[in-house]
Amino acid sequence: MTDQGDRWTAEQVLDLAPDDASRKAGGRLGGAGPWLQIGGSASGSVWGLCKGSGSKPYRTVVDLTGPAYKCSCPSRKFPCKHALGLLLLWSAEGFGEPAEAPEWAAQWLADLAAKAARPSGGRAAPADEEGARKRAERRAARVGAGVTELEQRLADLLRGGLAGQEQAGYAGWEETAARMVDAQAPGLAARVRELGTIPSCGPGWPARMLEEAGLLHLLDRAWLGVAGLPDELAATVRSRVGLPASGEGEAVRDRWLVLAQYDTVSPDGRLTTRRIWLRGLAGGRPALVLDFGPPGRPPGLALPVGLVLEAEMRFRPGSAGLRADLGERFAAAVPCTEVPDGVSAGAALEAYGTALRQDPWLESWPVVLGPVVPIPGELGWQLADAEGTSALPVPLTGGGGRSRGGLWQLAALSGGGPVTVFGECGHRGFTPLTAWQPDSNEPVALT
Amino acid sequence: MGKADEGYGEWEELVAGALLGTERRGRGGGGPAGSPEALLDAAAVHTVRRRAGLLPAEAGPRPDPAPRDPRPAPPEAAGRRLAQLLAGRSGPVNGGGRRGTAPDLTELLPQWLAAAARHGYRSPASLVPALLDAARARTDLRPQALALAGTRGLWLARMNPDWRFALRGGSGGAGELPEVTDRVAVEQLWQEGLFAERVALLGAVRAHEAAAAPRLLMTTWAAERAEDRLMFLDSLRVGLSEGDEPFLEAALGDRSRNVRATAAELLSALPASALAGRMAERALACVGPEGVTPPAECDAGMLRDGVVKRPPAGRGERAWWLGQLVEAAPLSCWRERFGGLGPAEIVALPVAAGDGWTEELHAAWCRAAVRQRDAPWSRALLGPASAPPAAGPGTASLAERAKLLETLPHAERAEWVAEFIRAHGLSEAFQLLGVCAVPWAGALGRAVVDALDTARDAGSYPWSFSGVMGLAERCLDPAEASRLEALTTAAEDLPDGSPGAAAYWAEAFQRLVSTLRLRAAMLAELAPA
Numbered sequence: 010m011t012d013q014g015d016r017w018t019a020e021q022v023l024d025l026a027p028d029d030a031s032r033k034a035g036g037r038l039g040g041a042g043p044w045l046q047i048g049g050s051a052s053g054s055v056w057g058l059c060k061g062s063g064s065k066p067y068r069t070v071v072d073l074t075g076p077a078y079k080c081s082c083p084s085r086k087f088p089c090k091h092a093l094g095l096l097l098l099w100s101a102e103g104f105g106e107p108a109e110a111p112e113w114a115a116q117w118l119a120d121l122a123a124k125a126a127r128p129s130g131g132r133a134a135p136a137d138e139e140g141a142r143k144r145a146e147r148r149a150a151r152v153g154a155g156v157t158e159l160e161q162r163l164a165d166l167l168r169g170g171l172a173g174q175e176q177a178g179y180a181g182w183e184e185t186a187a188r189m190v191d192a193q194a195p196g197l198a199a200r201v202r203e204l205g206t207i208p209s210c211g212p213g214w215p216a217r218m219l220e221e222a223g224l225l226h227l228l229d230r231a232w233l234g235v236a237g238l239p240d241e242l243a244a245t246v247r248s249r250v251g252l253p254a255s256g257e258g259e260a261v262r263d264r265w266l267v268l269a270q271y272d273t274v275s276p277d278g279r280l281t282t283r284r285i286w287l288r289g290l291a292g293g294r295p296a297l298v299l300d301f302g303p304p305g306r307p308p309g310l311a312l313p314v315g316l317v318l319e320a321e322m323r324f325r326p327g328s329a330g331l332r333a334d335l336g337e338r339f340a341a342a343v344p345c346t347e348v349p350d351g352v353s354a355g356a357a358l359e360a361y362g363t364a365l366r367q368d369p370w371l372e373s374w375p376v377v378l379g380p381v382v383p384i385p386g387e388l389g390w391q392l393a394d395a396e397g398t399s400a401l402p403v404p405l406t407g408g409g410g411r412s413r414g415g416l417w418q419l420a421a422l423s424g425g426g427p428v429t430v431f432g433e434c435g436h437r438g439f440t441p442l443t444a445w446q447p448d449s450n451e452p453v454a455l456t
Numbered sequence: 457m458g459k460a461d462e463g464y465g466e467w468e469e470l471v472a473g474a475l476l477g478t479e480r481r482g483r484g485g486g487g488p489a490g491s492p493e494a495l496l497d498a499a500a501v502h503t504v505r506r507r508a509g510l511l512p513a514e515a516g517p518r519p520d521p522a523p524r525d526p527r528p529a530p531p532e533a534a535g536r537r538l539a540q541l542l543a544g545r546s547g548p549v550n551g552g553g554r555r556g557t558a559p560d561l562t563e564l565l566p567q568w569l570a571a572a573a574r575h576g577y578r579s580p581a582s583l584v585p586a587l588l589d590a591a592r593a594r595t596d597l598r599p600q601a602l603a604l605a606g607t608r609g610l611w612l613a614r615m616n617p618d619w620r621f622a623l624r625g626g627s628g629g630a631g632e633l634p635e636v637t638d639r640v641a642v643e644q645l646w647q648e649g650l651f652a653e654r655v656a657l658l659g660a661v662r663a664h665e666a667a668a669a670p671r672l673l674m675t676t677w678a679a680e681r682a683e684d685r686l687m688f689l690d691s692l693r694v695g696l697s698e699g700d701e702p703f704l705e706a707a708l709g710d711r712s713r714n715v716r717a718t719a720a721e722l723l724s725a726l727p728a729s730a731l732a733g734r735m736a737e738r739a740l741a742c743v744g745p746e747g748v749t750p751p752a753e754c755d756a757g758m759l760r761d762g763v764v765k766r767p768p769a770g771r772g773e774r775a776w777w778l779g780q781l782v783e784a785a786p787l788s789c790w791r792e793r794f795g796g797l798g799p800a801e802i803v804a805l806p807v808a809a810g811d812g813w814t815e816e817l818h819a820a821w822c823r824a825a826v827r828q829r830d831a832p833w834s835r836a837l838l839g840p841a842s843a844p845p846a847a848g849p850g851t852a853s854l855a856e857r858a859k860l861l862e863t864l865p866h867a868e869r870a871e872w873v874a875e876f877i878r879a880h881g882l883s884e885a886f887q888l889l890g891v892c893a894v895p896w897a898g899a900l901g902r903a904v905v906d907a908l909d910t911a912r913d914a915g916s917y918p919w920s921f922s923g924v925m926g927l928a929e930r931c932l933d934p935a936e937a938s939r940l941e942a943l944t945t946a947a948e949d950l951p952d953g954s955p956g957a958a959a960y961w962a963e964a965f966q967r968l969v970s971t972l973r974l975r976a977a978m979l980a981e982l983a984p985a
Contacts, residue, residue, distance in 0.1 A: 019536040036540045040977055042970045101533055160493075167492035170477025216467075219474045223499030230497075354512040362508035369504045384516050385615045393515035400515035414585065421584040421612055424522035436507040446581060453582045 016103055017344060018451065021313030022096040024270060025076065027086045028307060031093060038094025039101065047098065051107035053341035055099050056114040059091045069095050070114040072121055073341040076311070079117045087309060148193055152250060155192025156229045159185065159201070163226050171215050174208040181205070196251030200225050224370055244327030245368045258324040260336060263289035265296065265320055266345050267312045268375065268431045269442035269454065272302075283308035286375050286431070286442070287322070287333075288349065295375045296322050296333040310335070314443055315452040316342040329368040331375075345452075348429050348445045351379025354392070354399040357434040373435025379445075380427030383420050390416055392439055395427035402438035415441065415455030422446050422453060467502050470495065522611035527578040534572070534981040535580040541565045542586040563930055564971075564978065565590070567894070569600035571982050579604045584612055588619045602652075610650070623650045633657055636664040646672055651684065655691050662695060670703035682712040689718045696722060701729050708760055720762020720784065725827050727786035731761055739785035740793055742778055745805070748813040750778035775816050782820035787833050799836035819856075826859045834860040835868075841875035858887045870897035877903045882911065882924050889924065895933035904928055905936070908965075909943060917957050918964040929968055934976035940969050 019039075026032040038044075038059060045066060047057035053073040058066040061082065068081040069091040078088040088096075110118055162185050166174075182205025189198035204225065207218045231238065231246045238246065248254060265287040272283045281302035288295050300308035312318070321336035352360070361374040380395040383403075393400035405413060422428055422444050431452075432441040443452050473481050478492050529535065541564060579587055584605050591601035602609055602622055613619035633656060634641030645657050662669040673688060680688065689707065692700055700722070707719035708731070723731035738758065742749050751758075754765045754777050762784070767776035787799070794802050803818070818837065825833040838860050861869050873888045874897075882904070892900060904924065911921055918925060943965040 018532075019540070023540075032543070037970075037974075040970070040974055042973045101536075163496060164492040167474055167495050168477055168479050170475055170480065172475045172477070215475050216471045219471055219499050220503040222474075223496055223501075223503045226493075226496035227500035227504070358510045358512060362510065365504060365508045369500075382518050384518055386516060391513065391516055393518060394512075398515050399512035402513055417585040417612065417616065418582055420519075420615070421608060422581045424581060424608055424611065425519045426521055436510060 017096065017100050017313065017316065017342075019097055019100050020451075020454065021316055021344065022093060022100050024313035024454065025088055025096070025311040026093055027088070027311075031086055031088075031090050034090035035088075035093025035097060038090055039097030041098065041102070044095070044098060046111060047095070047104055048108040048110070049099065049104040050110055050118075054110065054114070054118055055095060055104060056110055057095045057098070059094065061091075067091050068113050070110075070117055071096060072118060074338055076342070077121060079114075086307070088311075148252070151192050152194045152232065152252070155189050155194045155197065156232050156250075158188060158192070159197060160226070160229045163222055163229070166222060171208075171218055174218065175214075177208075179205045179209075194250050194252075196249050197225070197228070198251070200228070228370060241327055241367065244325075245329070245370075246327075248325070248327050248332070249368075249370050254325040254327075254332075258326055258333070259330075260321050260323050261289065261292065261294060262319075262321045262339075263291050263294070264317050265322060266290055266349065267314050267316050267318070268349075268377070268452075270312055270314055271442065272308070279304050281306075281308055283310065285310065285312050287312075288375070288377075289322075290317065290345075295331060296324070297331045297375070298322075298333055298335055312342070314454045315345055317345045318342040327368070329364045329371055329374075346450055348450055348452075349377045349431070351377045351381070351429045353394050353397070354378070354381070354401045354439075355394075357401065357439065361434050361436075371435075373433035373437075373440070375431070376434040376439070377429060377431045378434070378439060379429030381430060382425065382427055383416070383423050383430075383441075385416070385420050392430065392441070401434065404437045404440060418453065418455050419444050466498075467506065470499055470502060474499070519611075519615065523607040525578045525606045525608060527576050527606065528984070529580050530572055530575070530577040530982060531985050534568075534577075534978075535583070537978055537981055538568060538572075538580070539583055539586070541568055542583060542590055563926065564975065566597060566600065567930060567975065568978060568982070569597065569604055571979055572604055573600055575982055575984065577604065577982075578606045579608070581608055584608050588613060588616075588622060592619065592621060610652070623652065633660050636661050636668075642672070643675075646676065651687075655687070658688065658691060659694075662692075666695075666697050666699040670700060673703065682715060685710065685712065685715050686718060689715060689722065692722060696725060698726060698728060701726060705730065708762065717762050717764070721827070724762075724784035724786075725829075727788055727828065732784070732786045734761055735781055735784040736786055736789040739781040740789060742781060743790075743817065744793055745795065748778070748817060750774035750813065751781065775813070778813070779816055779820045779823075782817060783823040783827065785824065787821070787824050787828055787830050799833045803836045822856050822860060825863060826856075829863045831863050831865070834863040838872065841872045842879040844880075854884060854887045858891045861888060862891050866893040867897060869893070870900040874900040874903035877907050882907045882921060886923050886927070889927055889931070892931070894931045896931050898933070901928075901932050901936050904932070905940065905943075912943075912957070912961045915954055915957060917954050918961050925964055925968065929971040930975075932968070932972055934972045934979070937969050937972040937976070940965060940972070944969055 023032050023035070026035060043060040045058040045060070047055070049055040054071060055073065056068075056070045059069055059082075060066050065081075068079075069089075070079045071077070071088070071092050076088070078092040080089045080091045082089055082091055084090065109115070182201055186198045186201040186205070189195070189201055200221070204218065204221050207214050207221060210217065228246065228249055231242075232250055235243050235246050244254070266289075267285065267287055269286040270283065272281050274281050283300045283302070285298040285300070286295065287298065298310065298312075300310040302308040318338055319340045320338040322333040323336045324330050325332040325334070357374075357376040357378050360376055361371070364371055364374045378392060378401070381392040382395055384391040384393055384400070389405060390403035391400040392403060403416065405416075419428070419430065419441055426447055428447060429445045430439075430441045431443040432439050434440075441455055443454055445452055473490075473495060478490055478495055481490070530538070587601045587605045588609055591598045591605070598621075605612075605622075609619075609622060613622035633653070634645055636642060642657065642661065646654060649657065658669055658672065661672055669692075677685065685707075689704075692704075704719045704723050708716055708723075710716050710719065720731060723729045724735060726732060734757070738751065742751060751774060754763055754773075758777070758781075759765060763777060763780045767773050790799075790802055791797065794805065797805075803821070806814075821833065822837050824830070825837055838857060861872060864872065870892050873885065873892055876888060877885050877900075885904075885907075889896075889900075889904070895901075896904070905928075908921060908925070908928070912918070944962055
């Protein structure tokens with residue numbers, strides 16, 4: 010695992026960092042200076058002793074297949090700066106021939122392997138099927154009551170007209186959202202909050218508000234008739250309303266290329282959501298893995314852009330088959346050596362349109378676009394097909410309030426020429442997340 | 457984004473109805489009465505249909521492609537290091553307090569840029585925006601950051617008002633220049649180019665044929681803004697030659713005072729120029745073996761030659777004029793005036809001691825030596841490094857001595873400063889160290905480390921020397937790291953030293969060592985594969 014070709018790049022390592030401070034601190038430990046006894050095994054692990062301020066050096070081990078980290082330092086961040094520094098050093102210099110792990114590292118690696126070997130399907134069988142069914146019924150009844158109330162609220166809105174909404178303010182919607190939380194329908198609550206923010210969003214808000222109200226109404230109606238819907242659509246409706254996925258999803262084994270990873274923080278700052286976009290290299294299937302971090306803590310899962318992991322992805326039912334959970338991994342992640350094929354602007358919108366048939370509430374669809382030319386503009390940016398006259402607009406905000414810095418990076422990469430770009434293509438336009446330079450296979454995560 | 461045509465009119469109607477409300481619309485608002493539910497149903501259908509039927513927009517005008525940058529990109533590892541340095545430029549993480557043992561990445565960025573420039577690299581494209589941001593925030597980095605960003609940087613800067621500065625500032629960041637022999641292309645770029653491009657063009661033309669540059673300047677000179685005229689003149693400083701004299705002589709009559717003063721300054725740096733001759737005549741009339749007689753008036757000729765008439769507050773008129781004449785006169789004129797003596801002997805003469813003009817005269821000679829880059833005179837004015845500064849022949853000011861040092865060859869500079877440190881310690885050496893070539897020559901580095909070691913033994917805290925320590929991190933030869941290793945172990949506090957000082961010193965030396973290691977790695981990464 011430690012031979013030259015399979016090493017990660019420094020970007021890939023730094024993408025694992027839980028926050029900026031760790032990134033910087035890790036960067037400083039990425040030289041040979043503080044390290045002793047560094048080495049790597051053939052099965053995909055690296056280790057080293059790092060001199061700290063104390064008398065005993067810290068013992069740092071990384072399992073690259075996870076990746077999983079172990080360090081004797083007191084930091085509560087994962088990976089800690091020592092693990093990052095060790096990985097950076099490995100990324101820059103490699104650790105030579107594969108070796109046996111020293112005892113202090115071997116023990117932890119063995120425990121980890123043992124844990125992985127245990128059968129994962131050991132979930133307790135439903136001990137009380139009857140009780141579970143009753144709980145589900147009670148919850149369905151609560152959600153039903155919430156949905157009925159929301160329908161009433163929407164009808165009132167349209168009866169009185171949207172015109173008053175600019176003055177009405179946000180408080181009324183916040184109250185409705187709270188009632189949806191009480192009704193155990195967090196998906197509805199989030200949509201209601203979103204609806205309440207639209208009147209302050211500037212010109213064109215009435216049309217946007219009518220769109221969102223219409224889609225919310227559609228979700229309400231779908232819930233009320235969920236029993237009569239086909240299974241997939243019913244699952245989509247349940248997950249959009251905010252119910253946990255029922256049943257095991259479909260498992261797909263493939264070599265999954267990490268196309269993008271980015272975090273958004275909830276408006277109250279209490280929850281960090283990490284979105285990781287992947288694509289099966291053999292099957293071509295897109296997957297979205299979400300992970301969450303509570304206040305002050307980054308999400309635990311980190312998959313650097315450009316890596317390929319051979320793994321099983323378990324797709325949740327519904328939602329156009331995008332949401333997935335990472336299952337068993339079969340090998341250490343390795344860097345991808347090719348630029349994925351891109352499609353034209355028209356094909357990108359078509360893919361989004363097709364996905365809407367399965368999930369009409371879908372905001373966007375993951376697409377590799379290219380070759381395209383970024384066109385900066387003061388009023389708005391575009392990504393135009395290298396051949397022809399078609400273009401997709403680029404929303405300057407949205408996509409979780411990502412900055413325009415990434416767009417300038419994209420423009421710099423292109424230099425006015427064609428590039429391949431991965432991003433989210435939706436009804437607002439195309440939000441670029443990752444780009445490939447014209448003369449290199451290495452993806453650049455647009456920050 | 458394009459709209460699905462069939463639904464368009466209907467959708468507008470729906471929005472209008474929704475704004476008004478179904479209640480009012482029913483009561484004669486025009487249009488059929490309908491239930492709110494029906495309106496929501498229709499809105500849902502339209503929304504999904506519109507989204508599913510979206511078509512691409514018409515592409516706007518594409519930007520012109522960025523000019524090709526023929527320079528190679530740095531090796532991958534070096535590019536990653538640059539990304540790291542740019543990300544860390546916001547400052548040390550543990551800002552404020554003690555710095556710990558970690559190197560300060562902010563300070564390594566200028567070195568990275570300088571080394572990359574020596575190798576002739578261009579910036580990796582993805583880092584150009586970060587480089588422009590860095591150049592915007594730190595003017596000291598600007599010339600080198602812009603040079604690295606190159607044509608891609610200028611191309612981007614044209615599109616983002618935040619980076620406008622790049623289009624005016626500095627030279628070197630220019631786009632592809634035409635062949636200097638292509639008169640039409642040169643002419644066109646000179647007429648239409650960005651300021652930075654024009655400065656670069658002027659440099660290229662000068663390098664090819666010295667006399668062609670003033671000709672080019674003359675074509676537009678009268679129409680240039682005073683600010684630009686000044687900067688063009690300033691750009692002649694490098695590679696100044698006799699061929700520039702007629703142009704500079706004409707600029708003595710410029711309508712801008714700053715332009716006149718700069719032209720005079722440049723002419724006085726050309727010892728054979730007519731202006732230098734006129735100034736020599738005036739200076740020789742005032743200074744000789746028999747004593748000093750400062751000028752009695754500032755006549756029209758002196759004014760035209762750039763002499764400033766009004767002295768700053770606190771200076772006497774005649775001393776002020778004398779200083780300017782001596783400063784602008786070629787130093788070579790004094791040998792004959794003083795009967796064939798060399799600079800050291802002239803400086804040692806008790807000329808004017810009785811009249812109290814010595815200080816004025818020596819200060820002017822110092823400025824002349826710096827301006828004319830005259831090493832023998834600088835050497836004479838500096839005197840021996842071991843002598844106490846106040847007893848030196850030329851000047852006691854460290855800033856002026858630093859400037860004099862800059863006219864000496866690198867090895868001699870390092871030798872002089874090492875000697876100075878051995879004699880006087882570190883506390884006054886900061887400015888002098890700043891003009892020594894990086895990495896420091898062996899003897900100089902050892903003098904600094906020995907002095908730091910001595911300071912530790914004296915029991916003071918390392919932050920009293922944080923300036924020199926920081927300089928050492930940036931300037932010591934990385935090869936010294938292994939020698940320094942011995943100093944990084946924490947010793948016991950000295951009985952009469954400051955409490956805890958030993959541990960802080962060990963930490964400071966550790967940081968020095970780790971920074972040197974980092975610099976060595978950084979420079980190795982930049983070496984072409």
